Amino acid sequence: MVAGEAEEMTEGLAFLLARHGAGAQMMLRRALVSSGLTPRHMMTLKHLDTGPVSQQALVDMLEVDPSVLVAVLNDLERDELALRRRDPADRRRHIVEITPAGAAVLRRSDEILAEAEGELFTHLSPAEQLLLRDLLNRINVSPDQFTCTED
Template identity: 35%
Template sequence: MTEADSTFVPLADQPAFLLGQLGAYTGGRFGELLAPLGIGPRHFGMLRVLREHDGQTQQQLCETLGIHRNVMVGLVDELAKRRLVERRRHPTDRRAHAVYLLPAADDVLGRAQAAVTALDGELFAGLDAEERATLLGLLQRTAASNGLRPGIHPGLTHERVRPC
């Protein structure tokens, strides 16, 4: 064993590794829970934003989410194909289209939110309420100190539209 070998910390003792491991697991598990609803995590994120910003133009949604317009067009196309959203001419700007949730989106969002709650329960079953609150605060602070926008997954900002 060399001196360099003795300085290696086990991966299970490295926070960055553990966060990556949990992130990969959580992302996969979340995708599994959403699959029966016909959406993926990226769709869920977009639907959540639309719930708060229904009727915004695609450009406004790009700015809200901090994503490239090509990503926006792809996500809206996929959600429109599933009849969860529709584009309509903007009432005051005839060059723009506004995006609106359709009634079917309410059911999908409700069921997807239930899946999020169930996943939180699964992931943190070993923690009591105080520990969960402490962990949540630490994660929020860490995300903020790394410049991450609250409630916006950085995977949405990728310029290439990946399958959900």
């Protein structure tokens, strides 16, 4: 027998955040299965729900590769949750907008997610959830800080 002693190991805060972030992502994915959406499809619909935008604008909002967005929009358009039309003013652009069906799916998914979030944060009071949101919003996510210049 070798693993008898279970010495405590302090987990770094970044590891903890990454681990529970992945857990939240998995929760979102599972909760949205019944809607036929991935978290990214859902986020895309949420952005479209604020009004029509070009794909380029969506790329910036969602911070995804253009080719990734193409696949997402193909799915949404196939299911008639969103549609693309050419911008008459600049025929290179596609203007994307949500359909009534898409808006309905979005609202239903929002309800499902509210329930799932309730489960996830069931041990946090509303005030603590606000606090968590505030703390998360204040972490430094600038991507160019870790340029690995040490050798």
